[in-house]
Structures are given as C-alpha cells and as structure tokens.
Amino acid sequence: MTFYIITLFPEYFASALNCGQLKKAREKGLIKFIFINPRDFTEDKHKTVDDKPYGGGAGMVMMLPPLDRALQQTPQNSYKILLSPKGKLFSQEKAKILAKQKDIVLICGRYEGIDARLEEMYSLDVLSVGDYVLNGGESAALNIIEAISRLLPGFMSKEESFKEDSFFNDILEYPHYTRPEEYKGYKVPQVLLSGHHSKILKWKRQKSLEITLKNRPELLIKTYLNQEDREFLKKLPKRELGKNLYLTLLHYPVLDKFKKVSTTSLTNLDIHDISRVSCTYGLGGYFLVTPLQDQQKLAKRLLEHWTKGPSSKLNTDRARALELVEVAANLDEVVEKIKLKTGQPPVLIATSAREGEISFLKIRKLLESKPVLLILGTGHGLAKEILKKADFIIQPICFGRKYNHLSVRSAAAIMVDRILGEFW
Ligand SMILES: C[S@@+](CC[C@H](N)C(=O)[O-])C[C@H]1O[C@@H](n2cnc3c(N)ncnc32)[C@H](O)[C@@H]1O
Numbered sequence: 001m002t003f004y005i006i007t008l009f010p011e012y013f014a015s016a017l018n019c020g021q022l023k024k025a026r027e028k029g030l031i032k033f034i035f036i037n038p039r040d041f042t043e044d045k046h047k048t049v050d051d052k053p054y055g056g057g058a059g060m061v062m063m064l065p066p067l068d069r070a071l072q073q074t075p076q077n078s079y080k081i082l083l084s085p086k087g088k089l090f091s092q093e094k095a096k097i098l099a100k101q102k103d104i105v106l107i108c109g110r111y112e113g114i115d116a117r118l119e120e121m122y123s124l125d126v127l128s129v130g131d132y133v134l135n136g137g138e139s140a141a142l143n144i145i146e147a148i149s150r151l152l153p154g155f156m157s158k159e160e161s162f163k164e165d166s167f168f169n170d171i172l173e174y175p176h177y178t179r180p181e182e183y184k185g186y187k188v189p190q191v192l193l194s195g196h197h198s199k200i201l202k203w204k205r206q207k208s209l210e211i212t213l214k215n216r217p218e219l220l221i222k223t224y225l226n227q228e229d230r231e232f233l234k235k236l237p238k239r240e241l242g243k244n245l246y247l248t249l250l251h252y253p254v255l256d257k258f259k260k261v262s263t264t265s266l267t268n269l270d271i272h273d274i275s276r277v278s279c280t281y282g283l284g285g286y287f288l289v290t291p292l293q294d295q296q297k298l299a300k301r302l303l304e305h306w307t308k309g310p311s312s313k314l315n316t317d318r319a320r321a322l323e324l325v326e327v328a329a330n331l332d333e334v335v336e337k338i339k340l341k342t343g344q345p346p347v348l349i350a351t352s353a354r355e356g357e358i359s360f361l362k363i364r365k366l367l368e369s370k371p372v373l374l375i376l377g378t379g380h381g382l383a384k385e386i387l388k389k390a391d392f393i394i395q396p397i398c399f400g401r402k403y404n405h406l407s408v409r410s411a412a413a414i415m416v417d418r419i420l421g422e423f424w
Pocket residue numbers: 082083084085086107108109110111112113114127128129130131132133134135136137138140
C-alpha cells in the first residue's frame with residue numbers, strides 16, 4: 001500500500017514512520033510513503049500557500065492552485081482523503097474498508113483549513129479523527145496510517161491480535177495482565193491462571209461488555225448481544241435515570257378541534273399503554289389528570305380491578321405496570337405528589353407537536369440531578385396556560401418530515417425512548 005501524504009510539514013512524520021512496527025512494515029515493503037509538499041507547487045517567489053478568507057473571518061486558508069497541483073502528482077484512481085474536523089468520524093470499520101485500497105492520499109490541512117472548492121474538484125472522502133480541533137491534519141493522518149497499516153496482512157506477527165482489539169467486534173477489549181502474578185498485593189484474576197479455556201473466554205467476553213458499558217455504552221447498540229450477554233449486562237449496576245422521569249396525561253385543560261379549552265374523557269388504551277411504557281423504562285410514575293370526579297372514580301375502579309381485583313393474579317405483568325398509575329385532579333396536585341416522593345419539585349416539560357426548545361439529550365442530563373415531569377396532552381394538545389406554566393417545551397417528534405400526527409401513546413413511547421435510550 002502506498003500512502004501519498006500532502007503536507008506543508010513532511011518533517012512532522014520523520015520519527016513516527018521510522019520506529020516500531022511502521023518502520024518494520026516499510027522495510028518489509030508492505031507500506032510506502034510519498035510526501036508531496038504544496039509549497040513546491042507555488043508560482044511566486046515567496047512560495048505562498050495561504051491567503052485571507054473571502055467574506056472575512058479569522059485566520060488564513062490554504063489556496064487551491066498549489067493543492068490542485070500537488071494532487072495531480074498522485075495516481076488518478078487513488079483513494080483521496082481530506083483530514084478535517086468537519087468530516088465523518090474515522091473508525092475501525094472505516095480502517096477495515098480502507099485496508100483494501102492500493103493507493104491512499106491523505107491531504108493535511110493547516111491554518112483555518114483548505115479552499116472548499118478542492119472537494120468539488122476531486123472526489124474526496126472527508127474524515128475527522130475526533131470531535132476536537134488539531135493544529136493540522138498531520139497527526140490525524142498518522143492516526144489513519146497506523147489504524148490501516150496494522151490491518152494489512154503481514155503487518156502483525158499474529159493476525160489474531162488485531163481481531164481481539166477494541167472495536168474490531170464493535171465493543172472494547174478486555175483487560176490484559178502479565179507477570180508477576182502478584183505485585184504489591186495486586187493479583188491477576190484467578191480465572192486467567194486456571195487454564196480453563198472456556199471459562200477464560202467467558203471472562204474475557206464479560207469484561208469486554210463491562211468496560212464498554214462503563215466507558216462507551218453507546219457502542220453496545222452497534223453490536224450483537226446474545227441472550228447470555230444481555231443477562232450479564234442486566235446484572236451490572238446501572239444508572240437508573242428513568243426513576244427520575246414522571247409522565248402525566250392531562251384531560252384538562254386541553255384544546256378541542258376548534259382550539260377551545262375543554263375537557264376530554266379518559267381512554268382505556270392511554271392508561272394501559274403509557275403505564276406499560278413507564279414500567280418498561282423504569283419510570284418514577286404516571287399520573288392521570290382529570291378534574292371530573294366521575295372520571296376519577298372510573299379510573300380508580302379500573303386501576304383497582306387490574307392491581308388488586310381478579311385480573312391482578314391473571315395478568316401480573318399488567319398489574320405491575322398499572323401500579324405505577326395515580327389519579328390527580330390537576331397538575332399542581334401531581335407536582336405536590338412528586339415533591340412528596342422525591343423532596344424536590346419536578347422540572348415541568350410540556351409536549352407540543354408544534355413548538356419546542358429543549359432537546360431529548362438535555363432532559364436526560366436533567367434527570368441526573370432532578371425529577372422531571374413530562375406533561376402530555378389529550379384532545380388537540382395542551383392549553384396555553386400549561387405551556388406557559390412549563391419550564392420547557394420539548395422538541396417535537398418530526399423525523400425531519402412535515403407529518404407528525406402521532407397518538408399521545410406513540411409520542412410518549414418515542415419521547416421516553418429518545419430521552420432514556422437503552423438502559424445504559
Ligand atoms: C486548525 S484546523 C482548522 C479547523 C477549522 N477551522 C474548523 O473549525 O473546522 C487545521 C487543520 O487541522 C486538521 N484537523 C484539525 N482537527 C482535525 C480532526 N479532528 N480530524 C482531522 N483533521 C483535523 C484539518 O486538516 C484542518 O484543516
């Protein structure tokens with residue numbers, strides 16, 4: 001594989017490419033590096049490679065002509081990468097794909113970056129190595145060179161070593177230990193000394209899952225988890241963020257189809273389905289709000305039937321879900337009940353299909369320290385007085401489309417899932 005590195009600072013690479021495994025791989029002829037300096041392709045006596053940005057702004061921009069001429073020195077069908085914090089995130093998955101290429105060009109930016117027209121002129125894959133800003137693309141290019149090279153056949157002494165690496169199977173690698181068996185009282189886990197192959201494999205898998213859950217829980221969504229993995233993960237201590245989240249479904253004051261404030265009737269499905277969502281995600285509680293006494297009575301009768309009456313034994317799962325439901329006459333009563341339970345008034349978050357100002361992620365953050373009450377409306381949505389009373393209005397669920405007419409049950413489920421996601 002040949003790497004063509006377009007850089008204003010070829011000397012940056014000198015030590016990195018001349019030691020360890022990269023040096024060996026070069027000597028074996030597995031990888032080759034060709035440096036092209038855009039400064040060698042300038043036409044003025046000062047060898048100018050940068051200029052002020054059009055439209056103003058801080059810093060300088062790398063000019064197009066020297067970069068274009070530098071790129072013309074690379075093979076036409078080479079895979080051309082532009083390093084930029086604005087690019088797609090580079091990953092092990094990407095490294096695996098790139099390891100199949102013959103010629104890779106890495107364009108290292110400096111200053112504020114390069115003239116954007118270079119991307120239009122060439123088909124460039126714009127890649128970032130992380131959500132931070134470096135002085136230049138050189139260290140990012142080195143990251144990519146190392147990640148790709150170690151996947152090339154013959155680079156490592158044992159191919160398996162990279163197959164067990166972090167990310168190769170989407171999750172993080174288990175911890176390693178070596179001699180001595182004990183150091184200052186710190187011991188190597190007994191199982192690794194047992195010689196019991198299947199037990200060691202199981203331990204390694206579980207440690208991988210544990211470390212991933214602790215440091216990079218979002219990776220667990222990417223990987224396939226079998227029944228044994230899921231059972232193991234369930235047993236690990238987890239942050240019960242859901243406990244701080246409460247739902248309330250208001251039947252007053254809500255809007256009717258003429259946008260007038262009115263009262264709606266309870267709906268069996270809303271009671272059952274939202275309580276099941278609440279139970280699945282481990283929420284603190286679900287409050288039905290109606291000022292009508294006959295409706296309150298009806299709700300209480302229904303709840304008794306499922307939680308204490310004959311159905312409680314026939315359908316214990318349903319009983320568990322409906323045990324989370326309480327009835328209240330108005331929003332203030334709900335707030336009081338939560339205050340009593342948690343010692344703090346909840347942050348009030350109203351829901352609306354139209355407006356919104358707080359993201360799902362911010363609500364998740366709030367849950368780390370406070371109870372949060374998500375206020376759901378029936379009819380044609382919550383009345384203005386509730387929207388005004390709320391501390392925030394949650395961003396609507398619209399999936400980037402105009403149509404977003406969801407039932408309150410579906411909206412509740414999606415919102416709770418977007419706030420809490422998987423249990424990690
Ligand atoms: C100071 S940075 C320019 C940052 C640019 N103004 C921005 O905010 O997107 C200069 C050069 O460093 C490289 N660079 C900086 N951070 C990077 C990252 N996270 N991944 C890849 N390249 C990066 C790019 O080549 C970039 O053109």
